[in-house]
Amino acid sequence: MGIINKMAFKTLVLLIVFVPLIVFSQDKLQQPLPLDPAVKIGKLENGLTYYIRKNGRPEKKVELRLVINAGSILEDEDQQGLAHFTEHMAFNGSKNFKKNDIVSFLQSIGVEFGADLNAYTGFDETVYILPIPTEKKENVEKGFQILEDWASTIAFNAGEIEKERGVVLEEERLGKGADDRIFKVTYPKMFEGSKYSNRLPIGKAEIIKSFKPDVIKRFYKDWYRPNLMAVIVVGDLDPTEAERLIKKHFSNLKNPVKERNRDLATVPPRSKSEGLVVTDKEATNHVVEIYYPYHQVKEEKTVGDYRTYLVEILFRNMLSQRMQELTQKAEPPFVFGASNIGGWARGYEGFNSFAYVSKGGPKPAIEALMQENERARKFGFTAAELERTKKVMLKSIERSFNERDKTESDNLVEEYIHHFLNREPIPGIENEYAYYKEFLENITIEEVNRLTAEKIPADNAPKLVIFTGPDKADFKIPTNEELLRIAEEASKTEVKRYEEKEIATSLIQKAPAPGKIVNESENKELGTTTIKFANDVLVILKPTDYKNDQVVMNASRFGGQYLYDPKERLNAEFASTAITQMGVGQFSPVDLRKVLAGKNASVSPRIGSVSESVSGQCSAVDVETMLQLTYLYFTEPREDAELFNSFVTKQQALYQNMTSDPQYTFQDSVIHILYEDHPWAPKLPTPETFSKIDRHRALAIYKERFGDASGFTFVIVGKFDVEEIKPLLKTYLGSLPSTGKVSSFKDVGLRANKGPIQREVRKGTEPKSFIRIFWNGEAPYSEAEQLKLQALAEVMNIKITETLREDLSGIYGGGMYASLNKYPYSYYSVGLSLPCGPENVNKLIKASMDEIVKVKTKGPSEADLNKVKETWKQQYLVNIKDNAFWARQLLQNRELGIEPSSILTYEKRISAITSNDIKAVANKYLDTTNYVQVVLNPEAHN
Structure with a gap:
């Protein structure tokens, strides 16, 4: 048999094999798409749809959703903004919960308002978000009761409506500015001829200010009905119990006798350019x-x-x-x-x-x-x-x-x-x-x-x-x-075909000679293995089963920008950014994306103020690729004049008009008031910033910081086997260049000004103000003190929400943050941020200071402190089975000199915090006669 006959025979065999498969495939294409067998979908007699799925991640927690197939598109002319206002009123009282009872109860079981407990309104839907810990059956029951109340018995108390007008108007105020003004001109044009052009969910301020209660009740009655609702239950809860609770709480809901049609709005086709x-x-x-x-x-x-x-x-x-x-x-x-x-x-x-x-x-x-x-x-x-x-x-x-x-x-x-x-x-x-x-x-x-x-x-x-x-x-x-x-x-311009550029097919042509392990130890309590290489690189490994296909890497050592003369500041500050724009090895960022197609691995270097660091992540089978990228970022940063110039040009374009933004001007003023003209004070970029970066010097600084890996600690957490990963670590981390030189950081003397300082900044045409208050100073660092200071901020945030938002209707969002820092010197930093209306600035500052005085005098209530503790506990139960958390925490503990096992004692440490502890840190750090206050007011403010 000749070659041609052999090929013909092979072709015939292939046709015999594959033709039936093609017919089957065509048959299959006509089949209806199946529904996920893991979810149970049901419908009550009143038309309410429900979805139930058992899921164990995270453990002992269930995600509840109430989904309303109704949003701003269904509002009548006199209701514009009231779909969204209805969502707000759901948190202000119902049949079974008085005002604030819902939020207070949920906080007491560790559900944080805003971060966990939330809701949103769109054009066509309103969705209520309610995560509930499942450790206690009564809490789950109460969660379903909350959903039922949202669905059927929101109170719409006249007094609460009046208070909530201010909160909603503050939310509307937050959106004001150039982008909003432009959008309100362009958006109606985009949807010309459609109801979408005049039904933005935020609505109209004049309606929000003046609507009568019966108008919002009409919207609720028309559209909050079971045949437009879905209840979704996903989490660590028995499906039979979930279905029982759905039927118990929602079967008795009734649809209106005369239903309004739930029609979809149309969008006519554009007829001209x-x-x-x-x-x-x-x-x-x-x-x-x-x-x-x-x-x-x-x-x-x-x-x-x-x-x-x-x-x-x-x-x-x-x-x-x-x-x-x-x-x-x-x-x-x-x-x-x-x-x-x-x-x-x-x-x-x-x-x-x-x-x-x-x-x-x-x-x-x-x-x-x-x-x-x-x-x-x-x-x-x-x-x-x-x-x-x-x-x-x-x-x-x-x-x-x-x-x-x-x-x-x-x-x-x-x-x-x-x-x-x-x-x-x-x-x-x-x-x-x-x-x-x-x-x-x-x-x-x-x-x-x-x-x-x-x-x-x-x-x-x-x-x-x-x-x-x-x-x-x-x-x-x-x-x-x-x-x-x-x-x-x-x-009408003629275009040519896209031309594909040839690129190398592998990241590294020849693997480096492996390094040597000089020490290895295990910590069985934490499940970690620590490996020391001859090149003074330390690797901490924690294999986990938290994810089946994830590995996370964090690495750092002391060093950073502050080691350089202030004249070199911009080159040091943008060195790592410039490298990521130019690429590594033979590869530009575009080429790198191409060669990594089919792999999931990324690495990012960074030079901070007092350290240099590397972060990375990959899938379980791409660990070698992640380590190869790491090796290249240490050994072969790429210089590319065209890509560098592209980066500079793009950044200059982005920042060329930034000073027009009132918030940019305000932030720039805050920095100057806090740090005056210190050469290392934080700086907001301008177009001139990028023209001053010297490509060659930035690359040289990058090589100085990463060309010698001595003293780097790598933490790798995720799905891997320690023995299998060791050869890769030897090859790509143990081989990194090293001199053995100890790298440290420098304290450049940057300190925030102390008060009392009060300043006003005038910028902007909208009636928008912003309050920033700062407390800064030197203080010894300790892990226990840091925890107490953060607890103080969280307790204050509860009071800020209750007083400034709910009682005074003066803010939509905002709050306090606090931290205790060890490097480059031991210091504390506390800040209060409150966006608001100009007419409320003085009132809100006074109310904030009053709350600070209260906590300094009496300490927080046990109820409020317990809310913070329970929230932290619930967050910890999730974090403790998260790879990124472990990678971050193990590295941070090493940097701060904290015993690694403290990760496991977190619950015990937060339980030990008392009201007197919070009172003490409030008196220590919140000196109401020694703070920096900066307020942004509009230019025309009287």
Whole structure:
């Protein structure tokens, strides 16, 4: 038999083998997408939908959600803002809970207001977030009672409505500024002809100020009804018990006799192209946006739909990477740019592009966006791009699959929320992993390019081109007509095919000679192994099963920027940033992304004030890649003039108008008031900052700090075997260059000013103020004292919420922070931040000082202190099974000279804190006659 006949025979065999599989695959594509078998979905007789899933991460905790299929889009003309206001009122009293009882109870069981307990309102939905510890059955029962009350018996007490007006108006005030003013002009144009154009969830201030209680009650009665609700229960709770509690608390809820239709708002297609230019003197960045017509989204119902979805993800990711590459030029067309498919209107999506404009103005940015879109539409992508993107997607789904029994409940909850509201598929990770493996391999470049040509609108498609930003004398602002003309001309420019550049296929061509271990010890209590190498590098290993596919690395040693002359400050400050912009070894950042396709590993070096550090993470099979990257960052930082100039150009563009922002000016003033003209005082960047960085000197400083690894401690935590990782550690960490020289830090004498100092800063046109109060000074460091000082801040935050927010209606957010620091000298730092209205500044300062006096005089109540302790306990129970927590804590304890085992005594130490301890630290650190107070007021404030 000749060669040709042999090949023909092989072809025939292949056809016989594969044709039945293709037929089966086509059959399979018509099948409906399955529902995740791990979740139980049910419906009560009144129409309420529920989702229940048993999940053990984190242990002894359940995530509860009440999802209302109603948001601001359903408001009547006289209700604008009241969907959101209803959400606020849910925390201000109900049938079974008086005002603040909900928040107080939840704080007492360790659920933190704002961080854990929360809610949000969108155009089409309102979602209440309630995590509950499951250690006590009665707390779980009470959690379901809270959900029931939110769903059916919010009190809407007239007095509480009056108080809450101030809180909601403060939230609305927080959003005020240039971006908000610009958005209120551009957004209605984006959704012209649709109800979405005039139903922003925050609503109208005039309605919030004056609505009558019956108006908000009408919204609640119309739309908070069981057939528009879902209850979602995911966590460490028996599913049978969860279902019993749902039926007990929600079966008796009734729908209105006369229901209002829950219709979806429509978005009419754009019929003509337009340009829109909006400027504001306080804007900080010039931005270009291009919106094409919105169209209705096809619901994904079949396996074939899911396959099409994968093709679309491939196209989106590849287009995104091309946009990123454009920013690597010495004179980039934009600082950042992207094209995508999406939208805010439920059931609709559209193709859009946007970019932060660089120094060249809107023309090169628009040309780059449109021409890159057209290049993809006309010529598609390359086979090499497709293969890399497939690898990235497969790696991502593989990690999710590997972690399927270690996925946190709050991540799972989000999937079920989207399924209820938007009918997004939830086939379950096992099915999705199977689809990825089966379909990605057989998706061809021709198929992707066909979809790309369909999804990217043609040159003549109607478009809305928006240009926004500051109106500066040195920057030519186009008219509406000129802006559109730029886009139309850009769409007619001929484009060429994308050219793929050849790159090396491996990070390191030849592995370094392994180093030697000189000492090794175990700490069985902590489950750690400590290895000392001959090059004076120390490695602490903690293998865990907290995640199935995660390894976290943290490393540091003393050193840092303060070792250099203040004249070298900028070169030292931006040295590590410059390196990450230029790459390592043979690879630019873009090339690095390509060579790492299919791997999950990242490493980031940093030079701080008193230390240099490295952080990294990877999947369990990519530990060697992470260590190779680490080795390269120590030994082969890359110098690239074009990429450095690109970095400088982009940063200058970002910061060229930053001083227009009142908050920027305020922060700059605060720094000057605290530190005056000290050469190492913190500084906010300006365009001139980046022009002063010397590339060669920055690289030299980087090499000085990382070219000698002596004294570095690495902590590696996660899924690995100690014996299997040792050879890799020897090769890539034990071989790092070392002189044995001891690296230390320097105290440059930077100290914050003490008070009493009171200053006012005038900036901005909006009626917005900001209060900052600081207490700083030297104090001996101890772990116990640090804990007490942080407890003081948390107790104060409870009182700030109760008094300044709930009683005085003077703030939406804000609070106190505190820390005790050991390096470069022992000092404490306490700060109070309160955004508010100018009319409330003096009242809020007095109320804050009154609360400080109370805690200094009497100490906190046992109830408030116990709330803090319980919150910390619940957080600790989660953290103690988190790889990143262990990596961070083990390294920090070593830096501070603290016994590593103190990690295990945390609960005991917080239990020992008393009210008298808090009273003592309040008197020690909060001297109300010795503080720095800076207030931002608007320019026109009287």
